[in-house]
Amino acid sequence: MQSLLSAITFQPLLADDLVMLHDWLQRPLVAEWWDAPPPFSEVESEFLELTELESWFYPKGKYHHPGWPSTAYGKRKDK
Numbered sequence: 001m002q003s004l005l006s007a008i009t010f011q012p013l014l015a016d017d018l019v020m021l022h023d024w025l026q027r028p029l030v031a032e033w034w035d036a037p038p039p040f041s042e043v044e045s046e047f048l049e050l051t052e053l054e055s056w057f058y059p060k061g062k063y064h065h066p067g068w069p070s071t072a073y074g075k076r077k078d079k
Contacts, residue, residue, distance in 0.1 A: 015048060018040070018051075022043040
């Protein structure tokens with residue numbers, strides 16, 4: 001039996017993924033962890049820039065610590 005850790009993979013966020021991300025954020029089981037389901041324009045303005053990064057992390061969630069920055073960090077692909 002394949003372990004759960006080897007069954008889960010991650011790939012870089014692509015601009016084409018934003019429609020799917022927006023759809024997930026609209027679903028009730030996801031939306032309950034966010035303030036309100038955002039319109040697509042908000043998802044695009046918040047996440048499109050991340051598609052241009054070589055690597056990144058994005059500390060965000062409903063229980064955001066006030067000392068944490070709410071922006072992404074990463075190295076741009078063109079730098």
